[in-house]
Amino acid sequence: MINKLVVFGVGLIGGSCALALREAGAVGEIVGVGRSWENLSAALGTYVIDQAATEAANALQGADMVLLAVPMGQMDAVMAQIAPYLEAHTIITDAGSTKQDVASIARLHLGANLARFVPGHPIAGAEQSGVKAARGDLFRDKRVVLTPLPETDAAALDAVRTMWQTCGAEVHEMAPHEHDAIFAAVSHLPHLLAYALVDEIASRSNEAVLFQYAASGFRDFTRIAGSSPEMWRDICLSNREALLGELDAYQARLTLLRALLANGDGAELEQAFTRAQTARRARLR
Numbered sequence: 001m002i003n004k005l006v007v008f009g010v011g012l013i014g015g016s017c018a019l020a021l022r023e024a025g026a027v028g029e030i031v032g033v034g035r036s037w038e039n040l041s042a043a044l045g046t047y048v049i050d051q052a053a054t055e056a057a058n059a060l061q062g063a064d065m066v067l068l069a070v071p072m073g074q075m076d077a078v079m080a081q082i083a084p085y086l087e088a089h090t091i092i093t094d095a096g097s098t099k100q101d102v103a104s105i106a107r108l109h110l111g112a113n114l115a116r117f118v119p120g121h122p123i124a125g126a127e128q129s130g131v132k133a134a135r136g137d138l139f140r141d142k143r144v145v146l147t148p149l150p151e152t153d154a155a156a157l158d159a160v161r162t163m164w165q166t167c168g169a170e171v172h173e174m175a176p177h178e179h180d181a182i183f184a185a186v187s188h189l190p191h192l193l194a195y196a197l198v199d200e201i202a203s204r205s206n207e208a209v210l211f212q213y214a215a216s217g218f219r220d221f222t223r224i225a226g227s228s229p230e231m232w233r234d235i236c237l238s239n240r241e242a243l244l245g246e247l248d249a250y251q252a253r254l255t256l257l258r259a260l261l262a263n264g265d266g267a268e269l270e271q272a273f274t275r276a277q278t279a280r281r282a283r284l285r
Helices: 012-023 037-045 072-085 100-109 111-116 154-166 176-202 207-212 216-226 229-238 240-262 266-283
Strands: 002-008 027-033 051-053 065-068 091-094 120-123 143-146 170-173
Touching (some): 002 012, 012 027, 012 154, 072 100, 072 229, 091 111, 100 111, 120 176, 143 154, 176 207, 176 216, 176 240, 229 240, 240 266
Parallel strands (some): 002 065, 065 091
Antiparallel strands (some): 120 143
């Protein structure tokens, strides 16, 4: 039971976590902290939170758990803001999509509270953002990755693991650098590619006609380009070294496919497609 949960960033992720815990009867009071009174008012109106605040001092009094569900670009400022007001028993976790940067920021700001910080990343989302997109079943049967630091207290880790399990998630653990390398390949790169393709098509003089005839293949591939630009800007910059490596590898693969196409090498092109088809069918079900 979390007697008091404070959520910084009551959007899709933060709002959905709050709803899931409320629906499970696993939380008492939920306080939302954010930049926009419009979003906080919507969260109050839909009973996602019980109280709203724009400052940390009052919000953090008596908090058992603090969830930082803000864009990566805001994480440094938010941790600096909350650090003076954290109580000795308060556990802090985050929902950021990169973990090495978060670990560095936590070490910079949290001081004596670092042992109660548990970095986390829920692998769930939607194209829509904001609290109006939040739902209590968002994390059901989804993965959440925790990347505890050497300093992380075992009891704090257990509490955060239990919180996400209560939301219906399957919890995994790995090191921050391993997390960032994996998600550069399977999450950050696909978002970059989807944004690039839509932006390229939208820049053409006949873009209206092209979008008019875009069928399911284009829609499926570019669905994630409907996600929050601010959030994905911050993610890409936070994990830029790993993402640049993945982008280089992808460009090399495109160069190879372009050469096969230019040479009219149908046999090799089909083999490349077959390898991809086999891997996807075997690994993604």
